[in-house]
Amino acid sequence: MAPISISSVVACHACPLRYYLEQEADHIEPPRYTFAKQISYHLGSPLDAAIIWEDVRIIAPTTPDECEKTVREWVAACAKTDRRSADEYDVRVESARLGIAGVADRLFEDEPVAAILRSTDAPEIGIYTADRLRAACLLFCLNETIAPGATSVAIEYVPSGISRTCIPQPRDRRNALRAIRLIEKIRAGHVPHKPHDAPCDGCYLADHCTGTSAKRLTDLL
Numbered sequence: 001m002a003p004i005s006i007s008s009v010v011a012c013h014a015c016p017l018r019y020y021l022e023q024e025a026d027h028i029e030p031p032r033y034t035f036a037k038q039i040s041y042h043l044g045s046p047l048d049a050a051i052i053w054e055d056v057r058i059i060a061p062t063t064p065d066e067c068e069k070t071v072r073e074w075v076a077a078c079a080k081t082d083r084r085s086a087d088e089y090d091v092r093v094e095s096a097r098l099g100i101a102g103v104a105d106r107l108f109e110d111e112p113v114a115a116i117l118r119s120t121d122a123p124e125i126g127i128y129t130a131d132r133l134r135a136a137c138l139l140f141c142l143n144e145t146i147a148p149g150a151t152s153v154a155i156e157y158v159p160s161g162i163s164r165t166c167i168p169q170p171r172d173r174r175n176a177l178r179a180i181r182l183i184e185k186i187r188a189g190h191v192p193h194k195p196h197d198a199p200c201d202g203c204y205l206a207d208h209c210t211g212t213s214a215k216r217l218t219d220l221l
């Protein structure tokens with residue numbers, strides 16, 4: 001069976017029912033991710049907003065002209081602090097022990113050994129719980145493959161131009177392990193219930209998961 005993606009682990013931790021409903025649905029890359037990704041390839045060298053915007057238009061030709069302003073603002077935010085340039089980009093790593101796999105957006109020789117780029121603004125302080133989970137999963141994979149003793153990952157909040165170092169704690173690894181085990185159960189046929197603390201406010205699936213018979217997103221939309 002294919003390894004579980006790190007993004008699935010994060011999604012299942014946020015809401016197992018949403019993870020269940022979204023299985024097999026096509027995922028379209030959001031424009032914000034495209035902007036952040038293209039900027040990240042230039043971090044560690046002088047940032048030229050015109051070149052990066054041109055990259056965006058090559059990667060996603062239908063991006064509207066209005067988005068150039070956003071890209072330029074994000075580039076300006078990132079230009080305020082020095083960043084390391086990466087040794088490698090988009091390196092796929094896997095944990096055979098846990099059956100998960102993901103991609104290190106940027107890889108470095110020393111700690112933090114990898115960077116996860118985010119297209120969201122940074123929280124006022126610290127790191128979002130979901131991003132701590134991402135970091136824990138990526139380190140599971142890195143520790144088992146190319147960076148056995150590594151303990152930290154950088155979370156790069158591109159829109160804010162902020163990078164924060166994450167050292168996952170037992171609670172983060174526990175959350176990750178619980179979500180992985182639940183995905184294994186769902187893959188085996190288990191249908192999860194709507195959690196009492198599900199993040200339903202603003203969820204685009206709110207109309208589809210209130211009944212007792214949950215259906216896959218591919219059957220609903």
Ligand code: SF4
Pocket residue numbers: 015017018021194195198199200201203204205206207209
């Ligand atoms: S509406 Fe709530 S329970 Fe339903 S999928 Fe969304 S977050 Fe989960």
